[in-house]
Amino acid sequence: MIRExxxxxxxxxxxxxxxxxxxxxxxxxxxxxxxxxAYGYDAGKAYTALFAGAFGEPxxxxxxxxxxxxxxLTALVFAIGVRTGLFNIGAEGQMYVGAIAAAYAGGMLSxxxxxxxxxxxxxxxVAGALYAIPVSVLKVYRGVNEVVSTIMLNWTAFYLVQYLIxxxxxxxxRAERAIPAAITARYATIGASLTTVFYVSLAAATLTYFIMWxxxxxxxxxxxxxxxxxxxxxxxxxxxxxTISILLGGSLAGLAGASQVLGRPPHWTVFATMxxxxxxxxxxxxxxxxxxxxPAGIIxxxxxxxxxxxxxxxxxxxxxxxxxxxxxxxxxxxxxxAIPGLFDMFRRLLRRNREI
Amino acid sequence: MNRKGxxxxxxxxxxxxxxxxxxxxxxxxxxxxxxxxxITVTRTVxxxxxxxxxxxxxxxxxxxxxVEKPVxxxxxxxxxxxxxxxxxxxxxxxxxxxxxxxxxxxxxxxMVELISKTEADxxxxxxxxAKDPNVNLIVGVGFLLSEALLQVARKYPDKNxxxxxxxxxALAVQQLGKPLPNMLDIVYEEHKxxxxxxxxxxxxxxxxxxxxxxxPYIGGVFGIEIPVLWKFEIGYKWxxxxxxxxxEQRFGKRAPLIGEDGRYGSGPGWSEGLYCPVGKxxxxxxxxxxxxxxxxxxxxxxxxxxxxxxxxxxVAVYNIAGPLGLGINQAVQEIASEKKLQSGPPYWxxxxxNQDWINPGFIIASMMKRVDRGVYYATLLTVIGKFKEVVxxxxxxxxxxxGTRVGRLEMExxxxxxxxxxxxxxxxxxNAEKLTGRKVLPMPPEEIRKNVxxxxxxxxxxxxxxxxxxxxxxxxxxxxxxxxxxxxxxxxWRELLG
Numbered sequence: 001m002i003r004e005x006x007x008x009x010x011x012x013x014x015x016x017x018x019x020x021x022x023x024x025x026x027x028x029x030x031x032x033x034x035x036x037x038a039y040g041y042d043a044g045k046a047y048t049a050l051f052a053g054a055f056g057e058p059x060x061x062x063x064x065x066x067x068x069x070x071x072x073l074t075a076l077v078f079a080i081g082v083r084t085g086l087f088n089i090g091a092e093g094q095m096y097v098g099a100i101a102a103a104y105a106g107g108m109l110s111x112x113x114x115x116x117x118x119x120x121x122x123x124x125x126v127a128g129a130l131y132a133i134p135v136s137v138l139k140v141y142r143g144v145n146e147v148v149s150t151i152m153l154n155w156t157a158f159y160l161v162q163y164l165i166x167x168x169x170x171x172x173x174r175a176e177r178a179i180p181a182a183i184t185a186r187y188a189t190i191g192a193s194l195t196t197v198f199y200v201s202l203a204a205a206t207l208t209y210f211i212m213w214x215x216x217x218x219x220x221x222x223x224x225x226x227x228x229x230x231x232x233x234x235x236x237x238x239x240x241x242x243t244i245s246i247l248l249g250g251s252l253a254g255l256a257g258a259s260q261v262l263g264r265p266p267h268w269t270v271f272a273t274m275x276x277x278x279x280x281x282x283x284x285x286x287x288x289x290x291x292x293x294x295p296a297g298i299i300x301x302x303x304x305x306x307x308x309x310x311x312x313x314x315x316x317x318x319x320x321x322x323x324x325x326x327x328x329x330x331x332x333x334x335x336x337x338a339i340p341g342l343f344d345m346f347r348r349l350l351r352r353n354r355e356i
Numbered sequence: 357m358n359r360k361g362x363x364x365x366x367x368x369x370x371x372x373x374x375x376x377x378x379x380x381x382x383x384x385x386x387x388x389x390x391x392x393x394x395i396t397v398t399r400t401v402x403x404x405x406x407x408x409x410x411x412x413x414x415x416x417x418x419x420x421x422x423v424e425k426p427v428x429x430x431x432x433x434x435x436x437x438x439x440x441x442x443x444x445x446x447x448x449x450x451x452x453x454x455x456x457x458x459x460x461x462x463x464x465x466x467m468v469e470l471i472s473k474t475e476a477d478x479x480x481x482x483x484x485x486a487k488d489p490n491v492n493l494i495v496g497v498g499f500l501l502s503e504a505l506l507q508v509a510r511k512y513p514d515k516n517x518x519x520x521x522x523x524x525x526a527l528a529v530q531q532l533g534k535p536l537p538n539m540l541d542i543v544y545e546e547h548k549x550x551x552x553x554x555x556x557x558x559x560x561x562x563x564x565x566x567x568x569x570x571x572p573y574i575g576g577v578f579g580i581e582i583p584v585l586w587k588f589e590i591g592y593k594w595x596x597x598x599x600x601x602x603x604e605q606r607f608g609k610r611a612p613l614i615g616e617d618g619r620y621g622s623g624p625g626w627s628e629g630l631y632c633p634v635g636k637x638x639x640x641x642x643x644x645x646x647x648x649x650x651x652x653x654x655x656x657x658x659x660x661x662x663x664x665x666x667x668x669x670x671v672a673v674y675n676i677a678g679p680l681g682l683g684i685n686q687a688v689q690e691i692a693s694e695k696k697l698q699s700g701p702p703y704w705x706x707x708x709x710n711q712d713w714i715n716p717g718f719i720i721a722s723m724m725k726r727v728d729r730g731v732y733y734a735t736l737l738t739v740i741g742k743f744k745e746v747v748x749x750x751x752x753x754x755x756x757x758x759g760t761r762v763g764r765l766e767m768e769x770x771x772x773x774x775x776x777x778x779x780x781x782x783x784x785x786x787n788a789e790k791l792t793g794r795k796v797l798p799m800p801p802e803e804i805r806k807n808v809x810x811x812x813x814x815x816x817x818x819x820x821x822x823x824x825x826x827x828x829x830x831x832x833x834x835x836x837x838x839x840x841x842x843x844x845x846x847x848x849w850r851e852l853l854g
Contacts, residue, residue: 175580266503276475323471
């Protein structure tokens with residue numbers, strides 16, 4: 001059984017991928033170190049602070065996981081898209097819609113504890129999926145490229161949600177944010193900023209895996225992703241697969257938004273600047289690429305990414321690295337890590353074109 | 357293979373899931389242990405009080421009053437956690453870091469900075485600072501950090517926490533029933549400062565009207581209508597009224613145009629340009645044009661609000677919306693370049709920092725809210741070991757204003773900008789230029805100083821006399837500026853002042 005497991009991993013070339021990722025980490029860290037040396041900072045001290053802060057103690061680890069939670073979900077959105085042959089970057093906007101839906105269901109409605117939380121979570125998932133409908137309709141009936149439609153809808157969502165926060169769901173005593181989720185609609189705090197919504201995100205990753213690799217619908221989606229020609233030849237309903245992929249993504253993006261409202265202390269809401277959710281969708285793309293568009297990889301990648309986000313402040317605190325530079329260094333590491341994933345994706349695209 | 361139980365990836369996933377659960381399980385245990393620690397620590401604190409050497413309860417009382425900790429610091433750090441404005445905002449956050457820098461210079465402490473990029477950074481940033489054993493004081497800058505401060509200050513009862521403009525203690529009372537012993541909200545008497553610049557604005561209008569100007573109004577551009585801003589609004593309007601009444605007394609006549617005209621209202625209660633409702637005295641109603649723009653970030657709305665005010669004859673517009681001041685400045689600049697003016701009128705009035713340097717000669721003065729002083733005083737109290745004592749004495753809320761004192765220490769936080777403190781703020785602009793690489797200062801520092809001084813000297817000395825008088829009367833308590841916090845109060849004052 002165990003041997004089978006390892007030979008399985010071997011056959012799936014996991015060791016290749018792991019080695020690639022490992023080299024990528026080294027390249028990224030090296031580039032970041034050079035940048036720090038150029039500005040006269042102690043790179044060793046800074047990296048020690050980064051990783052010790054992010055992973056070296058329970059509190060820090062919990063914080064890291066809290067930053068990883070929404071990224072797991074938005075990365076899944078992108079990964080599902082890639083596996084279906086789509087470049088779905090709509091997670092950002094669908095996540096905004098999910099967040100505002102969670103703020104509405106969590107803050108404006110009152111329900112018994114438990115039910116309220118479940119309802120608010122499902123409500124925001126449905127809202128995210130609903131917001132993804134135009135993307136799938138445009139794609140299926142009009143052949144509109146999903147990159148174009150999602151970019152546009154992301155901005156529509158941004159301003160729509162900002163409007164809703166400012167004028168409709170504004171906290172009457174605190175104009176700078178939407179009304180916070182009621183106590184009955186909050187995930188329980190595990191420690192630091194981590195709540196049990198983390199489990200939900202892990203469950204979502206597991207569920208995504210089972211859908212994609214263990215169900216007929218998932219199999220069809222992946223075939224569509226490999227080659228639409230093959231799919232058509234095999235009688236696979238391509239449009240249905242694309243629609244499922246986009247709507248499934250939308251619901252996960254909605255959940256990502258909800259995770260920041262119902263599952264993140266101490267604010268439990270979304271700010272009018274949307275600063276506490278903005279970019280989570282786009283960061284998910286990077287996380288998905290680092291994680292090779294696979295749920296298991298995504299979980300690891302999101303935790304790594306969350307560690308960079310959280311540990312970055314220790315570089316600033318302990319080694320005095322300017323906060324802007326911290327972001328640049330993290331950017332280097334992430335780009336380096338995403339490159340193998342990007343190659344994967346292009347290789348797949350090339351192969352598909354050759355087939356055609 | 358598909359039907360033979362779990363595949364390798366599923367196994368990997370399941371293993372991961374288990375690991376995650378275990379990790380999370382550790383997390384479940386962690387806070388429990390933590391909170392037990394918290395309880396014991398609090399107990400020792402209350403039993404042993406602030407001075408470590410005390411043995412009995414009676415000793416505590418006598419010794420804490422008289423004994424000040426000797427300043428033997430070693431590694432003594434303060435941490436300043438910014439809000440999302442970050443460094444280089446030329447206002448709130450830069451002021452806080454400036455206060456920290458001064459504390460470093462004066463007390464020999466070290467300062468560490470943590471810049472929050474998003475709202476999700478507040479708690480981890482505060483915690484990062486609190487976890488460092490050498491950090492004794494953590495300052496959160498801006499009311500956005502209120503909740504985060506509550507959460508972290510509760511968890512680290514042996515560390516001192518201060519918040520600028522925060523309402524953490526109000527939240528603590530709401531949620532825990534009592535204020536935290538280690539948390540100090542530092543707030544400001546903005547209404548007093550607003551009254552001073554309101555008086556200044558209306559007297560400047562009077563002066564220019566004496567010399568043939570046509571300035572029947574002053575203006576105010578506000579941000580989002582939140583209760584905090586009512587303090588500014590009513591203070592400003594009240595100040596204008598005070599200024600015009602001062603003019604009446606000083607010169608034995610109404611201020612030209614702005615003091616006498618009949619355009620401000622008519623009908624019941626009105627007599628000769630004054631509004632005199634029965635039993636409430638007479639007021640210079642309607643002299644202030646005001647708009648709530650509904651934003652603290654959209655600079656174009658500042659321009660859109662200020663432009664018509666200047667067209668209607670506002671001599672100056674007060675900026676109470678942070679960056680929207682740049683929009684007001686744009687409106688002023690347009691008029692200035694159209695008429696080829698070297699200095700106002702029209703003017704505008706700055707807020708928070710000394711903004712006089714932004715467009716020298718066109719800003720009468722700024723209502724300064726000394727965030728830097730707040731950080732400085734919090735450090736001072738920590739260094740001399742009086743922090744928790746002050747928290748206890750003031751229920752955790754320290755109000756800095758005009759003539760405010762804490763014990764023997766003068767702790768002021770509100771003032772109208774002067775030529776003397778212009779230099780520090782020009783320096784802030786110089787630093788921001790270095791930091792961002794963008795041009796911030798409109799002209800070389802010497803020229804700024806020259807222009808501001810020229811503008812100030814052009815105004816008659818009685819304008820500045822009036823300001824000094826108002827300030828000293830506020831300080832001595834002879835006049836009381838209304839502090840408006842409720843909807844009812846703001847409505848009744850708007851009835852009197854427009």
